[in-house]
Amino acid sequence: xxxxxxxxxxxxxxxxxxxxxxxxxxxxxxxxxxxxxxxxxxxxxxxxxxxxxxxxxxxxxxxxxxxxxxxxxxxxxxxxxxxxxxxxxxxxxxxxxxxxxxxxxxxxxxxxxxxxxxxxxxxxxxxxxxxxxxxxxxxxxxxxxxxxxxxxxxxxxxxxxxxxxxxxxxxxxxxxxxxxxxxxxxxxxxxxxxxxxxxxxxxxxxxxxxxxxxxxxxxxxxxxxxxxxxxxxxxxxxxxxxxxxxxxxxxxxxxxxxxxxxxxxxxxxxxxxxxxxxxxxxxxxxxxxxxxxxxxxxxxxxxxxxxxxxxxxxxxxxxxxxxxxxxxxxxxxxxxxxxxxxxxxxxxxxxxxxxxxxxxxxxxxxxxxxxxxxxxxxxxxxxxxxxxxxxxxxxxxxxxxxxxxxxxxxxxxxxxxxxxxxxxxxxxxxxxxxxxxxxxxxxxxxxxxxxxxxxxxxxxxxxxxxxxxxxxxxxxxxxxxxxxxxxxxxxxxxxxxxxxxxxxxxxxxxxxxxxxxxxxxxxxxxxxxxxxxxxxxxxxxxxxxxxxxxxxxxxxxxxxxxxxxxxxxxxxxxxxxxxxxxxxxxxxxxxxxxxxxxxxxxxxxxxxxxxxxxxxxxxxxxxxxxxxxxxxxxxxxxxxxxxxx
RNA sequence: GCUGGUGUAGCUCAGCUGGUAGAGCAACGCACUCGUAAUGCGUAGGUCCGCGGUUCGACUCCGCGCACCAGCUCCA
Numbered sequence: 001x002x003x004x005x006x007x008x009x010x011x012x013x014x015x016x017x018x019x020x021x022x023x024x025x026x027x028x029x030x031x032x033x034x035x036x037x038x039x040x041x042x043x044x045x046x047x048x049x050x051x052x053x054x055x056x057x058x059x060x061x062x063x064x065x066x067x068x069x070x071x072x073x074x075x076x077x078x079x080x081x082x083x084x085x086x087x088x089x090x091x092x093x094x095x096x097x098x099x100x101x102x103x104x105x106x107x108x109x110x111x112x113x114x115x116x117x118x119x120x121x122x123x124x125x126x127x128x129x130x131x132x133x134x135x136x137x138x139x140x141x142x143x144x145x146x147x148x149x150x151x152x153x154x155x156x157x158x159x160x161x162x163x164x165x166x167x168x169x170x171x172x173x174x175x176x177x178x179x180x181x182x183x184x185x186x187x188x189x190x191x192x193x194x195x196x197x198x199x200x201x202x203x204x205x206x207x208x209x210x211x212x213x214x215x216x217x218x219x220x221x222x223x224x225x226x227x228x229x230x231x232x233x234x235x236x237x238x239x240x241x242x243x244x245x246x247x248x249x250x251x252x253x254x255x256x257x258x259x260x261x262x263x264x265x266x267x268x269x270x271x272x273x274x275x276x277x278x279x280x281x282x283x284x285x286x287x288x289x290x291x292x293x294x295x296x297x298x299x300x301x302x303x304x305x306x307x308x309x310x311x312x313x314x315x316x317x318x319x320x321x322x323x324x325x326x327x328x329x330x331x332x333x334x335x336x337x338x339x340x341x342x343x344x345x346x347x348x349x350x351x352x353x354x355x356x357x358x359x360x361x362x363x364x365x366x367x368x369x370x371x372x373x374x375x376x377x378x379x380x381x382x383x384x385x386x387x388x389x390x391x392x393x394x395x396x397x398x399x400x401x402x403x404x405x406x407x408x409x410x411x412x413x414x415x416x417x418x419x420x421x422x423x424x425x426x427x428x429x430x431x432x433x434x435x436x437x438x439x440x441x442x443x444x445x446x447x448x449x450x451x452x453x454x455x456x457x458x459x460x461x462x463x464x465x466x467x468x469x470x471x472x473x474x475x476x477x478x479x480x481x482x483x484x485x486x487x488x489x490x491x492x493x494x495x496x497x498x499x500x501x502x503x504x505x506x507x508x509x510x511x512x513x514x515x516x517x518x519x520x521x522x523x524x525x526x527x528x529x530x531x532x533x534x535x536x537x538x539x540x541x542x543x544x545x546x547x548x549x550x551x552x553x554x555x556x557x558x559x560x561x562x563x564x565x566x567x568x569x570x571x572x573x574x575x576x577x578x579x580x581x582x583x584x585x586x587x588x589x590x591x592x593x594x595x596x597x598x599x600x601x602x603x604x605x606x607x608x609x610x611x612x613x614x615x616x617x618x619x620x621x622x623x624x625x626x627x628x629x630x631x632x633x634x635x636x637x638x639x640x641x642x643x644x645x
Numbered sequence: 646g647c648u649g650g651u652g653u654a655g656c657u658c659a660g661c662u663g664g665u666a667g668a669g670c671a672a673c674g675c676a677c678u679c680g681u682a683a684u685g686c687g688u689a690g691g692u693c694c695g696c697g698g699u700u701c702g703a704c705u706c707c708g709c710g711c712a713c714c715a716g717c718u719c720c721a
Contacts (some may be wrong), residue, residue, distance in 0.1 A: 074721080093649065142721080154720080163721045164721050183647050183649085184650080185648065185715065185716030186649065187647065187648080187717045188647080188648095188718075188719095190720090191717070191718055192718075192719070193646075198648085200648075200649095200717075207703070233656090245712075353646070354648095402654055463715090517654085534681085536678090536681090537678045539678055566679095568679065568684055569680065570682065571684080574682035574683055576685090578682075584681085586680070589680090605682085
């Protein structure tokens, strides 16, 4: 069951509705993961029935081909369906074609779906007979955990499966060309890695052949925007075996993005009363014993560096212990609070190899980190300010495809510090702040940090993978562990509350989202190359003029390049366009004659104003200084829109 | 980590059943001096992911590694 959504006005919910409904476009993993069978309304959806029935047909075809295979779960998902199997011998991808053929044959036959209900005991007996141990396990589980007494089965031809339904009446209702087997994957029985790994077959299924093809086409299109593809094409980053998996190298273009984001953060944090600090990349084991990382977080840490006669050192997986140590460096007064310490800090986490993915999941990352030390009375206001900062950035970058998750602890999971009342208190505090601010969110149990509840910004990338992009956390554990205290007005010693926050997340993840969100087309202020000056020919006077203007822009710290390659004029335009440079200045005789440029914007061939170079220069400065999002069409580019065509 | 797939020039890819490799783009050179998405000609570039094995002979077959891609982290 989905978490309870609190204080979520219907109108605002749309942008942050459940993952299943939120999928922006062509779905991948998220879409697949979002099982639809939890929502009773979906059961009336004819497409839901078809997909569900196709899962059965898939199982039937598989059993024809591989008798004795064991069945797991086989639900519909919002791009089709899947079914999990345990095979005696591994299934290879090329066998999917044969399975698909058999499925079509079954559809053609017009098999009817018939429901019957059995008592749990009878159900178990039947499942034993047909040798489906996973189903037996599940049937027993339904009885013991949910108190289910009757279990329904669906029979379609000679295939029978324990199933809640509903299904189509007859397989004839399903157009034979409206589905396709998509891929093969491993999946643990009941999603638990201690269980056997089954083989999952994914199928795509839509209303019609046309809808299926449309989906496949859109998915292809989305893959064009994959940050790994764009990152290579635009020379943003590279990952090399020589350096190590999950340890990206930032190329000059990517480093511009990082520098600009850091500049943005520095300015915003300065205005918001943060102070900057810098801390080393390694620290002694004892620090992480104090912080609680060693018991709770070791799996995600690189192994220790052991020196002779000395305590082991660890690469830091988080900046917090270092910042806490700064807080503790001298006695603190309540007058200093809230104390806000910020650092774009490099951290290293040993992610499981199978989790690594481009910039999205890495092992070395740079985080827009800060810790706010405050009194309990200040905690609400500070947390609200943190959420405000998140909102400001998301509005600014026009990131609308996200949902906010209030991540709570789970009393029965070991990874959470035991302190039930304080968890409840902290969670309620955060919940109230969010409610007060009228931001829509959904609660998820078991997603908290080990030291406190979080507000996570969940973003889905182009291939449908969901990750946390930003986070704000309330920590009620660390100040005790680190023995942090301040002297209150009455002279007593008090523990500060701590807020952890990373509204711009990590460069790695944030840039990957921006790349995909913008399709590689960055606003002028962020763009690695802000303007390319292109002469109509390499005649001496054009070259001279172009170099002169380039120097003026460059001296003004604008990232301008004069294209003096031997390429043709058309080729230069093309090169600049494929590199998604936001601004091109075209220079020819008439521009020289009046000290002007013809300004072509990325992808804009129609309207190209002719204006004095000084005006164009000034406009670039404005774009930069105001950080205008001129990669969006509705944003007016100064001096451009009004100019001559 | 686990399951399945993939690995050929900087990039995208071709290479039939074993006889040691090609194309386009990019790079470089020469010519061209051009008004809005690819000027022409030429040159160079490969440990066919790595290491072992089978074979007269391995990019091709087998084994073991490595990397990348997709998926798995609770309901028929």
